[in-house]
Amino acid sequence: DADVTQTPRNRITKTGKRIMLECSQTKGHDRMYWYRQDPGLGLRLIYYSFDVKDINKGEISDGYSVSRQAQAKFSLSLESAIPNQTALYFCATGGAGADTQYFGPGTRLTVL
């Protein structure tokens, strides 16, 4: 089984809908991250969490919210989706003090 899983893998939705993307990990890592990937822009950090009680905004958090339900689970919500949130979304994990991040397979989100 994959260490970092994301659901759904693909989602098409309409403008104004609420969407939740879920991430689970079995690596036992404290730190979890949400990124979005857009062509030509690379990966940009949306939110990150260093433990269950710690949530921090990244560089592009507007329009997004997160919930760290447990050490192993970190979900990303779009309260009212808009077309420019169409992107590939990645969850990643990292252990305390560790430098390497481990990525999930991604969720391709299309907002019509």
Add this chain to the structure above:
Amino acid sequence: AQSVAQPEDQVNVAEGNPLTVKCTYSVSGNPYLFWYVQYPNRGLQFLLKYITGDNLVKGSYGFEAEFNKSQTSFHLKKPSALVSDSALYFCAVRPGGYQKVTFGTGTKLQVIP
């Protein structure tokens, strides 16, 4: 603020030839530097990292990278390219003591048979 530049959107190289994917960075203090690879329809995979020590770092799949402090560069290299190396490569930097990593925009490597 930290930043990473990957000046080439795409690099083409013939199979068997050496390859270089360029990366320069800007950060306060000593940097932690990373290379990741992304194959189609997959998440990013860690290739190698520089924390301290030898400037030449060896990683997975025969890749290596050279840290050059004076030129603030961390170029990815491989002596002999394989078609299977074709992928999207990301350079990333993290200042020592901080946890936020900044990624470059990515370089698409195309290895031509």
